Amino acid sequence: MIPMWMKLRFPSKEKRPVILYVPLFLVWILLLVLFVLILPIWLIASAIACALGFGRTGLALIPLIVSTLWHLKGLEVDVGSRDRMITMKWL
Amino acid sequence: MSNEKKRILEMLSKKKITIDEAERLLTALGGSPGAGTEPSGKAHPKYLRVQVEPVGPQSEGDRVNIRVPMNLIRAGLKWVSFIPKEVQGKMKTAFIEKGIDVDFNKLKAEDLEELVRNLNDLQVEVDGRDKVRIFCE
Numbered sequence: 001m002i003p004m005w006m007k008l009r010f011p012s013k014e015k016r017p018v019i020l021y022v023p024l025f026l027v028w029i030l031l032l033v034l035f036v037l038i039l040p041i042w043l044i045a046s047a048i049a050c051a052l053g054f055g056r057t058g059l060a061l062i063p064l065i066v067s068t069l070w071h072l073k074g075l076e077v078d079v080g081s082r083d084r085m086i087t088m089k090w091l
Numbered sequence: 092m093s094n095e096k097k098r099i100l101e102m103l104s105k106k107k108i109t110i111d112e113a114e115r116l117l118t119a120l121g122g123s124p125g126a127g128t129e130p131s132g133k134a135h136p137k138y139l140r141v142q143v144e145p146v147g148p149q150s151e152g153d154r155v156n157i158r159v160p161m162n163l164i165r166a167g168l169k170w171v172s173f174i175p176k177e178v179q180g181k182m183k184t185a186f187i188e189k190g191i192d193v194d195f196n197k198l199k200a201e202d203l204e205e206l207v208r209n210l211n212d213l214q215v216e217v218d219g220r221d222k223v224r225i226f227c228e
Binding site (some may be wrong): 060061066067068070071072073074075076077078079080081082085 | 137138152153154155156158159160162165167168169172
């Protein structure tokens, strides 16, 4: 399942760390709109590339990007010292 | 008894595989011939964890804790085919200089499964400063 939120946690000057929830679903909606807009151009370019012999690369690119984004859910990265840890989680 | 287990035991009886290999295969399937069925935590690991911690209780170095979904790694392997051949050649040369002989064209998802299956809990201490721990969960 594609991640819908990204949780960011980073230290602040005060005792409590700052936690942000980034709405990734908005980013995906924007990407989807962009994809729909460039789809005709991409199909024409892929057809031309196929005629030239390397169309497979263009055709495989979009599904590969989607597959990579789809499996981002569950990725966690924590970096920092004991007192100043920055956390990123894809939820 | 499932067909896979029967096949494994047949290969063991014909000495096509060793006892250790049979046990590993049966554990991956979720059972062993002697004991009852014990589900293995390693049968389908979902995440690869990499932890870097400074050595010593007083150490103030940076800690790194990364959890990568296995499906993301599998999807990432498919990007290898997009690396230009010239760059692949240079990368291969650089890896060989470090003593790692890897052919990016032959890297497959099955290789990753094999690596993950054999990766128990790897701990490496680097220069006495950091401890690197890599494991699956």
